[in-house]
Amino acid sequence: MKIKALVTASAIAAALGAMSPAWAQQTVTWWDFFSGGDGVRMKALIEEFNAEHPDIQIKGTTLEWGVPFYSKVRTSAAVGQGPDVMTYHLSRMPLGLSEGVLSPITEEDLQTAGLNEEDFFATALDAARDSEGQLHAVPFDIHSLVLYYNKSYLEGSRFLDDEGKLTGIESVADFEEAMQLAAENGSETPVTYATGDDGGTYRVFYTLLAQQGGTLISEDGEVLPGDSTDKAVKAVEIMTKWHEEGWQPEQALYEASVALFTSGKSAFQLNGVWEVPTMKDLEEGGKLGFEWGAVEVPKLMDSQTTWADSHAFAIPHQEGTEMPPEKREAVMTVIGWMEKHAIAWAEAGHIPAYKPVAESEEFATMQPNATYATLADRATYDPRSEVAGVASPAYDAAENIISPAIHGYMSPEEAVEQVKSELQSRMN
Structure with a gap:
């Protein structure tokens, strides 16, 4: 009887299924x-x-x-x-x-x-x-380098306005003045970024190059064409000076570079927008001992732009x-x-990246995102080249050539020539 009941039930189910409208999930x-x-x-x-x-x-x-x-x-x-x-x-x-x-x-x-x-x-x-x-x-999105800052090292200076927001940085000289001030106010490492890995080194270098109007790889495949070579040398010189002055960490890997900022040892952090949740979580959990903010990377060189990807x-x-x-x-x-x-x-x-969301009232109240959203219209993406972009030879060159250079193991000129040779060989 039980077997017969099961067969009957299966038959009914099959019949009902056959009668149901077609629904191809x-x-x-x-x-x-x-x-x-x-x-x-x-x-x-x-x-x-x-x-x-x-x-x-x-x-x-x-x-x-x-x-x-x-x-x-x-x-x-x-x-x-x-x-x-x-x-x-x-x-x-x-x-x-x-x-x-x-x-x-x-x-x-x-x-x-x-x-x-x-x-x-x-x-x-x-x-x-x-x-x-x-x-x-x-x-789907635009994610970029931004400048995080610890307000405690800048209190009472020209670098914070009446609302406690970062201001007054309009050149490399201004930024270096702010770092020196932070050092005098007790910051162990005034600016932190991943100086010992590919992403951190590349993004800072590329931003400094792009702000000078420099080109890493031209549309016809030439590495650092024309005066871009000199501009690349200038970018490496700036990063090297930050090392020599003791303003940036020594060969820091990514996690260590973030920890320097979250622990309150750094006044500034040059890092991606993706660390915003880290800061918010620490703040909400009562584990952050300072007030912070994040802004678009200031105009340090000739124009205001920054490395970005999507x-x-x-x-x-x-x-x-x-x-x-x-x-x-x-x-x-x-x-x-x-x-x-x-x-x-x-x-x-x-x-x-979808404007109806980026321009919505809901996003306008999202901080600090809305503060640095201005970069969306003037971001500089990686060169359109098979040897550029994330996890590419260009990133490898940043870790293997530029990072050692900013730590004093070769001159900026030597480093740039090695980058040119390495990337050009990958395209031949």
Whole structure:
């Protein structure tokens, strides 16, 4: 009897299923490289999307950041086993294009997502295009170098206004005066950044180069063309002086460089916006013994600009496999939803690349993000080159050549010539 009842129940269920309207749920395979606070926020966004979209479900996987991620993308796309959508650094766009792993993002795709090109900051959108202007990714944020400051070392000086906000830094000389003041007021390391690793060294060097109007790699592949060589030497000289004066840490790795600021030993920190949650968490937990702020990197040289990159969404080209229209529609629906909910992502310190969120009242009250959001229109992205961008030979050169130079192991001129030789050889 029990067996017969089970058979009958199964038959009824099958019949009901056959009578139900067709409902083809789309599963979107998602790869990202987010860990820490970024990872927590992205997982929360994915869970929220899945809860709101029973017909589209994101199946997310987090892979190791950097070279491992991009290698995995390349090999998986070559055999048609890549994800449906992935996060991608726009600074690695030239590499992705050369490898043929990025699918074009069409105007129809954007319409499906409920987006328009005009919705995005031009700096980020331009970095997402190929040489012919075709989009190959949708920018999600703008993350950049910013200047964090500890107000306690600047109290009563010209570098804090009546509201306790940083002011009066309009040149390298001004910044060095502020660091000297901080040293006299007890700061052990007036400015901290990761002087012993690739990212920290590269971003400070590149910002100083860009503020002089210098070019690291030209469009035709020349490293430090024209007077950019002299400007690069000037950038290394400045960083070297900060070492000689004892203003910056000795061969600091990333975690140590952050700890110098959070522990109150540094008056300034040159680091990415992604450390904003660290500061807020310490402050809210009562573990921060000082008042702090963060601003766009001041105009230290000839113009105000700073190194920046973007996380973006891309659809990998799958060798031998064409994505069905219904799957692509689902993928673009995911991308559009993420862009419109980017305020949650901004909590990680990022500036939304999607203007309706970046210009919203909610973002305007988000501090310190809204204070440094001005950089979005004048940020300088990495050169459009296969040897530049995150986890690239340009970053390696910063760690292996520029970092030793600013610690006195070679002259700025020697370092720059080595950088030129190393990067040029990678393109020949």
